[in-house]
Amino acid sequence: MTNVIYAVAVLGILGAVFGALLAFASKIFYVEHDERIDQILGVLPGANCGGCGFAGCANCAEAIVEGKAKVSACPVGGPAVASQVAKIMGVEDAGSERMVAHVYCCGGDRAVKKFEYDGLKTCAAANKVAGTHMACPSACLGFGSCVAACKYDAIHVENGVAKVDMDKCVACGACAAACPKGLIEMVPAKQKVFISCRNTEKGVVVRNKCQVGCIACTLCAKKCPSEAITIENNLAKIDYTKCTNCGTCATVCPRKLIVDLAAKPAEAAPAAPAAPAAPAASAQ
């Protein structure tokens, strides 16, 4: 009987002593802690994707409270989270807008290959072999390093070229970082018209490398009613601040490389392969 009492007493006392010590220690070692950090952490998505540039949501919340990051720092949460965070911080949310990723290449199967690449099936590896197997120096390699990097299932390789699912994309930027060609950029979600090409070579050269490469024919620039398109380095470029998403350029582009996401049905019908398809043998 005394054994039991001893055992209970000893463990009870040990527990009580440790408990008291810990309680005491928590007072002594109390660290000033801004409770807004916890509140913001509660509002953030909690995926710890690192899209904000910090190690995780906790670090992001800390940075926001310390003023090192904007209230709209979280690209995943978008405006909804930004306004909640702004409320916690007691500031006005300075109009953040939703961004999405866009792939500046639409070549894929329509681009010419220099040789059959049979190595490691990642873009980074393919990018290191003889200037890639694609004839175009700025072609999507289609091995889907961006797909692997995406935590939101928002980017897929279709017909040999990566394509972003605008509804799922949260603009965390993981795909852009994974693309060895740097073809992916974050763009405003309201933007619907894109010139999906990055090739800056001369038109004649591009013609031999890709059915849908920009040959700098300047048709789009001439037809654009809001003068939003300029030709730089043999490549058409849209100024998104001027663009009204009218889609004129997409209809006039002879190479059909200007993507108008608003005009889905028209895009669904593939452009007739009237473009002078370059024979694969012509490459190097």
Add this chain to the structure above:
Amino acid sequence: MDAAKLLDIMLGAILINNFIFSQFLGICPFMGVSKKTDTAAGMGMAVIFVMGLASAICWVINRFVLVALGLQYLQTLAYILVIAALVQFVEMFLKKAVPSLYSALGIYLPLITTNCAVLGVVLLNTQNNYNFIESVVYGVTGGIGFLIAIVLFASIREKLRFADYPKAFEGFPIALVTAGLLALAFMGFSGMSIPW
């Protein structure tokens, strides 16, 4: 003699009876926190720290409370209590006193509460009748053994990402196979002893 025994304990804890590879204690953090070498090293450092402290405190509790009252059968229970409280305390202390160390080890400290290698080391101290210094040495070197094991494993796992193995082995299966091979390699130390 004393120095020789200490050396024996050290060598035993680090290589011959490595906690991970020969005693198979602390496998959970070993598998869980070994995806990157630097986090693995952080975990290892935290384990060294906690194992050393736990060995010292548990020795004192055992000698002056449990043995004195003839309550040795309460060792496991009392040690768990000590370890849990210790880890909590260390976490609080580091947060206040050494914030840089806390941010480096912070997330691993609570994990150590559930690391059975720590409980293993204090129980083995009692089982082997180590004195205070021997206990602390065993605790610290046991932690060093854990550090070596987890860093070795993590660096292999980092390389494994580029290896071409069957899809069925992706993730944990290949990690377990690797751990098994590493344990086999560590068996090579089993014949070692110090000839004094």
